[in-house]
Amino acid sequence: MKYVDEFRDPQAARGLIREIDGLVATLGATAAHPIRLMEVCGGHTHSIFRYGIEGLLPKAVEMVHGPGCPVCVLPMGRIDDAVAIAERPQVIFTTFGDALRVPGSKKRLMQAKADGADIRIVYSPMDALALARTHRERDVVFFGLGFETTMPSTALTVLQAEREGITNFSVFCNHITIVPTIKAILDSPDLHIDGFLGPGHVSMVIGTKPYEFVARHYRRPLVVAGFEPLDILQSVWMVLRQLIEGRAEIENQYARIVPKAGNDAALRAVARVYELREFFEWRGLGSIDHSGIRFRAGYARFDAEMRFAVPSIRIADPKSCQCGEVLKGVLKPWQCKVFGTSCTPETPVGALMVSSEGACAAYYRYAGARRAKDAA
Amino acid sequence: MNDITPSTRRRRGVLSVNTVTLAHGGGGKAMKDLIDDVFVSAFDNPLLAPLDDQARIALGEFLGHGDRLAFTTDSYVVDPLFFPGGDIGRLAVCGTVNDLAVGGATPLYLSCAAIIEEGCPVELLRRVARSMADAAREAGVKIVTGDTKVVHRNACDKLFLTTSGVGTIRRGTELDARLVRAGDAVLVNGMLGDHGAAILAARGDLALDGDIASDCAPLNGLTRALLETCPATRFMRDATRGGVATLLNEVAQAGAVEILIDEEALPIREEVRGMCEILGLDPLYLANEGKFVAIVPQEDAESALATMRAHPLGRQARMIGRVSRQCESRVLMRTLFGGTRIVDMLVGDQLPRIC
Numbered sequence: 001m002k003y004v005d006e007f008r009d010p011q012a013a014r015g016l017i018r019e020i021d022g023l024v025a026t027l028g029a030t031a032a033h034p035i036r037l038m039e040v041c042g043g044h045t046h047s048i049f050r051y052g053i054e055g056l057l058p059k060a061v062e063m064v065h066g067p068g069c070p071v072c073v074l075p076m077g078r079i080d081d082a083v084a085i086a087e088r089p090q091v092i093f094t095t096f097g098d099a100l101r102v103p104g105s106k107k108r109l110m111q112a113k114a115d116g117a118d119i120r121i122v123y124s125p126m127d128a129l130a131l132a133r134t135h136r137e138r139d140v141v142f143f144g145l146g147f148e149t150t151m152p153s154t155a156l157t158v159l160q161a162e163r164e165g166i167t168n169f170s171v172f173c174n175h176i177t178i179v180p181t182i183k184a185i186l187d188s189p190d191l192h193i194d195g196f197l198g199p200g201h202v203s204m205v206i207g208t209k210p211y212e213f214v215a216r217h218y219r220r221p222l223v224v225a226g227f228e229p230l231d232i233l234q235s236v237w238m239v240l241r242q243l244i245e246g247r248a249e250i251e252n253q254y255a256r257i258v259p260k261a262g263n264d265a266a267l268r269a270v271a272r273v274y275e276l277r278e279f280f281e282w283r284g285l286g287s288i289d290h291s292g293i294r295f296r297a298g299y300a301r302f303d304a305e306m307r308f309a310v311p312s313i314r315i316a317d318p319k320s321c322q323c324g325e326v327l328k329g330v331l332k333p334w335q336c337k338v339f340g341t342s343c344t345p346e347t348p349v350g351a352l353m354v355s356s357e358g359a360c361a362a363y364y365r366y367a368g369a370r371r372a373k374d375a376a
Numbered sequence: 377m378n379d380i381t382p383s384t385r386r387r388r389g390v391l392s393v394n395t396v397t398l399a400h401g402g403g404g405k406a407m408k409d410l411i412d413d414v415f416v417s418a419f420d421n422p423l424l425a426p427l428d429d430q431a432r433i434a435l436g437e438f439l440g441h442g443d444r445l446a447f448t449t450d451s452y453v454v455d456p457l458f459f460p461g462g463d464i465g466r467l468a469v470c471g472t473v474n475d476l477a478v479g480g481a482t483p484l485y486l487s488c489a490a491i492i493e494e495g496c497p498v499e500l501l502r503r504v505a506r507s508m509a510d511a512a513r514e515a516g517v518k519i520v521t522g523d524t525k526v527v528h529r530n531a532c533d534k535l536f537l538t539t540s541g542v543g544t545i546r547r548g549t550e551l552d553a554r555l556v557r558a559g560d561a562v563l564v565n566g567m568l569g570d571h572g573a574a575i576l577a578a579r580g581d582l583a584l585d586g587d588i589a590s591d592c593a594p595l596n597g598l599t600r601a602l603l604e605t606c607p608a609t610r611f612m613r614d615a616t617r618g619g620v621a622t623l624l625n626e627v628a629q630a631g632a633v634e635i636l637i638d639e640e641a642l643p644i645r646e647e648v649r650g651m652c653e654i655l656g657l658d659p660l661y662l663a664n665e666g667k668f669v670a671i672v673p674q675e676d677a678e679s680a681l682a683t684m685r686a687h688p689l690g691r692q693a694r695m696i697g698r699v700s701r702q703c704e705s706r707v708l709m710r711t712l713f714g715g716t717r718i719v720d721m722l723v724g725d726q727l728p729r730i731c
Contacts, residue, residue, distance in 0.1 A: 001649055010714045052715015123582055123655075229713045366717040 007228030008051070016233040017056055023240040024060045031059035036192060037239055038329055040182060041199035042069030042357025043227050049366035051229040061236065064329030065359035067181055067285060068199055070146045070174075071098050072351040072358040073327070075283045076317070078174055079104030081310040085141055085172055086117040088308060092135060094128040095143035097121045098355045103348060105315040125157035125171070132161070132169035141304045144171040149201040151175045151293070152266035155273040158302045172304040173294055176280060178202050179210045180291040186218045191328050195239040197232065198224040200254040205270075207262030211250045219248040226254040273299050283317060283351045284324035323350035326359055333360040340364060388412040396496045401526025411524055414498065415488070418505035419512070423485075423520040431520035433485060442544035446481035448472060449540035457504070457534060459578035461570070461589030462665070464537055465504035469511035469519075470594045470665060471616065472541040477596035478612040478668050480551045480603060481543035483515060489523040491536040504535065515594035517541070549603060553630035555610040560699040561677035562635060563670045565598060565684050566643060566692040567591065568620055572662030573648045576655075584654070586647045593666035598687045605683040606676045614668040618722055620696075621660035623669055624707045625721045634704040637697030637719070639712045661722050671699065 029035045039045060045065045048054055054063060067073055079102050086093035086109060093109075100110040100121070113119040118138075122128050125142045132140035144154045154171050161169045178199055185191060198211055203224045214222045221242035225235035235253045242249060252258055273296060280292025295303040305312075317323060320338045325331040333339055333352065343349035345361050352358035389409030399406040416424060423431045438445060452468040462470075469486065476483040488508065492501065512519055519539075570591040577586055595614065603609055611631075615623045620642075624635050644659045652659045666689060672680045677695055684690030700708070707719040 001646060001653065004653060008712055010712065013713055049717060050711070051713040052711050052717045053713075055715050056713075127581065365720045 004228065007226070007230045009230065012230055013056065013233055016230070016237055020061070020233065020237055020240060021058050023237065023244060024058050026244055027240065029060035034060045034062040035194050035240065035243065036062045036064055036329070037195050037197060037236060038064040038066045038185070038193045039197040039225070039232075040066040040068045040178065041197075041202070042072065042355065043199075043201065044197055044225060044232060045069070045359055045362050046357045047227050047229060047232055049362040052366075053229055053232055054367075056233075057236065061240075064193060065326075065333075065362070066185065066329065067282070067327045068147070068178065069352070069355050069357040070150075070176060071102055071355040072323075073176070073282045073284065074099075074102055074145070074174060074351060075281045076103065076105045076315040077281065077313050079108065080106065080315065081305075081312060082109060082143055082172055083107060083112045083117075084310050085304055085308050086112050086119050087115075088139070090139050091118065091308075092131055092138050092140045093117065093119045093143065094122045094131060094140060095119065096123075096145060099143055099145060101348070102351055102354050125154045126160075129157050129161055129166065129169055132166050133164075136168060138168065139307070140169050141308075142169070142171045144173045144175055147176060147178050147199070147202045148205040148270070149199075151270050151274070152205060152263070155269040158273050158299060159269060161302065162299075167301070170302050170304040170307050171295075173274070175274070175293050176282070176291055177276075177293065179206075180288050181282070181285070182211070182214060184285065184288045184291075185328060186214070186220070188328055190330050193220065193329065194243060195220055196222040197235045197239070198222045198250070200224060200226050200231075200258060203252075203254065203258045203262070205263050205266045208250050208252050208258065208260050209262075215248045215250050221248050221251070223251045223253050224258055226257065272296075281314065284327045286324070318349055321350040323352050323360075326350075326352055333363040336360070388417060391498050394498055396492050396494060396498060396501070396526055398494050398526055398528070401492070401524070407524065410498075410501075411522075414501045414505045415490075415522055415524070418502070418509040419488075419519040420509070421518045421520065423518060424522075431485065431487075433520070437484070438542075438544050441482050441484070442546040442549075444545040446476050446479050446543045446545055447540070448475040448479075449538065450475060451536060451538045453533065453536050454575065455533060456575075456578050457500070459590055460574050460587075462592035463504060463507050464535060465507035466511045466592050467665060468537040468539045469508050469515065469517070470592050472539040473511075473515045473517060473594045473596055474614040474665075474668070476541050476543040477594070477599040478551075478614050479545065480549040480599070480612070481545045482600065483517045483541055483543040483596050485542050486512065486517050486519045487521045487540045488519050489525075489538040491525045491527060491532050491538075493532050493534050494526055494529050496534055501535070504537075511594060515596055548607065551609065551611050553611050553627045556627060556631040556633050556671050556699055557610070557673070558633065558699050558702050559674045560610060560671050561674055561680075561695050562624070562637065562697040562699065563672060563677070563680060563684065563693060563695050564615070564620065564643065565595070565667055565670075565690040567645050567648070568615070568642060568664060568667060569644060569648045569652070569659035569662035571665040572619065573651050573659075575663070577651070582655070584651060586651065588645070588647050588651070591664055591666035593689055595666060595668055595689060598684065598689045599668070601683050601687055602670060602680060606672050606680040608676055609670055609672050609680070611671045612668055615664045617663050619659070619661040619663060620667075620669060621658070621707070621719050622721055624719065627669075627671065628705045628707050632703055632705050633699045634701040635697060635707045636700040637707065637709050639709055641694055641696045643692050643694050643696075660719065674698075
């Protein structure tokens, strides 16, 4: 497959691994005192497991799997709200597929669907808008999820609905922004991270400038990384080079996709439709200031939260679940008390077990529950 | 028995309407006409023709082919009913034929039960029945008994089919996952994931264009040829729902073995790979309807592959891995990239990732 296979070349990988081995030795890192790098994005976590990259890296490099899976960080209260909207008889509730399994406090969307709610999987918010056109008598709601990667597509869909004068379409907005979250992680006292692999597709929209505080204030290198295995290895190599040379800079490994200034048209659409919320609740991480977005007053008619009274009750994470520690990289997934016992992909307790981009589900699926525990 | 002569054959009913109504499920003349017009005329065989409550088959028919009876059943609810490479009728025949074939059986007779939603066009049913008849001819089986129900609108989705099948297993043929041993070769008869990808594309909600056709085909000719060249074959199974990944996990569990597959050896079409890349799906979990996995002793691998490749449905047969160890139930994959990872059972359905 063109433009894909080139980035999965095992020969090139072996060359990079040899160089990484050399850099790690120069840094004097050991398995007992490893260099700790966080990949912020769930897409990276998925690739790392899918291609077995952890096993290829030297033991003196430890990958810490960050909070960048938007499905995983969705708190239970928001799922309860989604279920409440979906269960209204006039509503067609549309969502990306992997949100169906995220547990709420009473049920997940998949259960609500089985109980009779009209919930449909779509692949784009434009599919939801098309449903609104053909079902004028129903209220079509789109479950808006994701970081800056998916934000422009919902914003542009809302603008399209506005142009067409479609009144039976709205978005239940749960979009979140990555930068305040990286800051919250860096401010967390129980965490030590030597450098970051920055999210590739978020950066395609926002560019590389918003990360500059990571280098300037926190003196940590950050390399915006692509999602193919060679992208990830090269990005690790670039972070290690910075550490050796005593640099802390924002570098762009994914330049074939990510322009430095981001995507202006996408950012303008987002800014026109949305504004920052004062705070947003993240599963496992708690409330983070300015980490969520909501509709501007001029677009309130597209806001499902305004249109339908939602319960909006804050539900604490289950006590046994240590998603927060795993998200911050303080615990490895298998070190969580319930990993692989009461929390499995069939019956996830914590959200990290839900999506294939969640660190726990990735460990469980690709490394195997038993092997992960043995390794510990 | 022989005193029933062809001269007593009744005249077949013909439908004069274009759509099925609840009257066609009422047990009266309308139903008889529907069965005659759609099913009896397509399946046309003397065992079915009397339309009794059961097909009566001489035991000698079975004894001639083997020493054990294989018996299976499956329901078909595919949406859409027609897709590139097949339709629900072809699927219903091939699926049941294949379930018998991979057990080492020679499929002989099938039943067909149809649950029809009122409002279903009669011409659609005729097309499906003709397709079933064609597939049955291809597989060398006869559809000898059946049932028809018509249900209210929305009580089913257009048309559901259930087929059951019987066949016989030759003396000496013994296929079982528990016979699998370390060192055995894991073979497939061709490209993986075509059916799942074709159905996804045919549903049309992805706006993906492509030429992917379902691989839906009766495998009994190929499995028979394989068992003749390689009677020591340990195990066969068709890789339907859940794909090859699920099948191999079932073998690993049942046989208490570790299976190591090689990503590089997996035969997957470029179009299918591309579609999976875009949607975040894994082709190893996509359904097949004309592909099976055979596990054979290492020393038979070459001759088994040669036999498979000589058959039209096995031209692209490949060895995809080995049984690597005993006493460890899991499936591993050596990735293209040189790493190793677990290939686990799928939880629920494959849901596309969002970004």
